[in-house]
Amino acid sequence: MPPLLSLETSSRAPYERLPGAVSASEDDDSVVDVDEDADGIQRKRKRWxxxxxxxxxxxxxxxxxxxxxxxxxxxxxxxxxxxxxxxxxxxxxxxxxxxxxxxxxxxxxxxxxxxxxxxxVHSNEPEDEDEDEETELMDALRMPVVTKTRDDDxxxxxxxxxxxxxxxxxxxxxxxxxxxxxxxxxxxxxxxxxxxxxxxxxxxxxxxxxxxxxxxxxxxxxxxxxxxxxxxxxxxxxxxxxxxxxxxxxxxxxxxxxxxGPFLLWHMYLVSTNQTTIENLSPFLLLRYLPPTNPATSPDPTTTRSPSGTLPQTTTHTPSQRQTSHFPSQSRNRLNNPAPIHPREHQLSSTQRRHVRMAHGSIRLYDVGFVENWRQVVGIGKRGWKGYGDGKSFPRNPRAESMLARLAAELENEDKFD
Structure with missing residues (x-):
């Protein structure tokens, strides 16, 4: 008699696509249609x-x-x-x-x-597809519980x-x-x-x-x-x-x-300060790099501020008894030890937004010096016109952490006065 419930583990990597699926991260990409050729393989075609x-x-x-x-x-x-x-x-x-x-x-x-x-993310070589990644059931049960934070969305x-x-x-x-x-x-x-x-x-x-x-x-x-x-x-x-x-x-x-000419000068300025156009025109990207605050004192991300800067009253949704009875240890851990969160743009008051915009002009996360900034983009020396790095990790400005901490403290102080 076959078992009523069978547990099977997949050898597919957690981010591996299903066979035949079109990856948006492979090759060219923009303004595309998806067609199937005679072999049934999906090919991407750019619009004319x-x-x-x-x-x-x-x-x-x-x-x-x-x-x-x-x-x-x-x-x-x-x-x-x-x-x-x-x-x-x-x-x-x-x-x-x-x-x-x-x-x-x-x-x-x-x-x-x-x-x-x-x-x-930090690997330059793709994983071997023939490598056996099958996970045993007991090993999967011994894995620690991964708590989903609000930044995961x-x-x-x-x-x-x-x-x-x-x-x-x-x-x-x-x-x-x-x-x-x-x-x-x-x-x-x-x-x-x-x-x-x-x-x-x-x-x-x-x-x-x-x-x-x-x-x-x-x-x-x-x-x-x-x-x-x-x-x-x-x-x-x-x-x-x-x-x-x-x-x-x-x-x-x-x-x-x-x-x-001015467009070239603008991009030369961006290279000299190690910024991209998106980073320069989006001041609220700094919120993602702020030191995490205590979620007990932070506003809920699902609530928004009123024009006066105060938070409206919200109701707290607690998990039902049916939801917590199956996994009591995990639910208790998530309720007692919530993960730290970062503030969101819609949570900030007008004064806090002004602080972020003013700090954005001085906080340059990846500015490591004029020469090193140009070296990362165009290369200097034998590797001329070929930048350094793999595009996945970048050196940080050593002064950026303290400036971000100061900005987080200012935002927290403004939140207390509002």
Missing amino acids: WSYVPLCCLLVLLFGPQYSVLTVLVSYYLQIHDTPVLFSIHLFDVCLLIFLACCSLLVCVVRDPGAIRVGEE DFNAPHKWCKKCWAPKPERTHHCSACGRCVLKMDHHCPWLASKCLGQWTYTAFLHFLLCITLLSAYICILSSRVVYVAFVNPFLVNERTALHALFLSIYGAIFFLVV
Whole structure:
């Protein structure tokens, strides 16, 4: 007679996907459809309109080259008869375009930073699929009880699991809703790059692309402005066709320089302070790194503050007798020793929010010095233009812990006065 109740343990890793499931942390990802081929294997296909901004970017990059060639040939070959200057300027323009295209290709083709399913958070090597991980029943019963804390529901908390793509979520990793996946050290989602994210392995190429575009636009603007100036001073020397092309290029280059140049300076500032765009624009991310407070004195995360800053009265839900009778020891442990919690944004008063915003400008968790910050991103020395690290763990600012503790104390004091 077969047993009425059989207990079976699975050898699958706790974060391993079922066979045939599509992992959002594998390969490319953004704006995708899921199709099945003849073998029944699901393949991801990107929508066609996600490539429209990339095509527009290529048109903006290669479109003015006819005008550049016209100005160079007419001014340096026909008017001044200086083939050396013509060759130098043509080589400089082509070199900058080539470097920009190489960086753009890296940003589009390379994965920004995937979390491989079945890979440990702090491990560089994936687990061996053939390794026997079967857990015996008695070993499973001897395992300690894992108490679920309130931060377990936070998908973006550091060193947590992402419950959307079911993969490990290391530090500074964020889940992109547009791509439907987690990205290591995610900076931002860029629709110009075929709707892809910029992360640990593509951010360096993105900086190089911005630098090349800024230099190219400035070079073309200065080169064409000189021809425009000569056309105004001596209109009989430069024909109208060349003058119009030069005027178009000077305006075109100035617009690109004024748009891309400040964007490059902004990202250079982020690299110098070791921040990402998400971290810089989201001050309340600091709440996840605050020292945990005593849950007995902390407000319940399911309650929200009224506009006056006071907490409304809430009812305490206790587990029923049926729920606690099956696991008395676990329930008693969870009630008597609640896990520490972190404050949430919706729990803060207006004064506390102002404290967090003011502290966000001075608390830089990963700022380890100007040289080391740039070394992590672009590399310095023999490993030029290749950052250091695995994208899963980062050195912390030694002063950040004390500053976070001071911020937590200020928030707690404000909570007492409210």
